[in-house]
Amino acid sequence: MAARPHRSLMIRLLLLTVGWLSVGLGVLGIFLPVLPTTPFLLLAAACFMRSSQRFYLWLTHHRHLGPWIRDYLNGQGIPRRAKAYAIGLMWLSILLSAYLVPVPWVRVLLLISASLVSLYILRLPTLPR
Template structure:
């Protein structure tokens, strides 16, 4: 018999796997942020299974994208610049490709907000050597 606890575990496991998959896509596609999806995957795996939680915590994705946020470190200037340059390239490409003015304005607005967020909201830390 399937209990409510088992359903909850299965649901968190499915959500964790989906979030991890979207996070991986976000790592490859600069217009989709990967970090928040990795954070949500960590949350879901922690509530679903010790085995999945331990597995995810030992992946390079977790160590690279989640640990810094969990420790409230922030990002280095180089990481911020790299992410913004890649994302801006695709935003500019999209603006040039799309013929709908509203979409162009929306893309430009999102790009400007992204820069505001990276400059004002994410702490800049010194690189660890």
């Protein structure tokens, strides 16, 4: 996919900021078990695609980070282990949040959103070994 920078300088700067924060969180997620890596890297790629072709190409062609993004963008999918990890950690954090939040409608909203995200992740193609 080719980068298509936004026309507004302010929007590009905002997207660059969010992109770099996402790269930082994605890299931290490699080392911290409670922080997912792939969603942050995908968010960074999306932000860079709309703000800077240079950074988008850097990220998608990065030796270590690039394959995670390219496999998803090319429609090849994500590894089975990454799916299980993402769904497991998401449900752990959602259930903990639902337990800690005493508002019933917020609990329902958390469970519905976790269910929908789980369905989305499960429907993504699984990368062959």
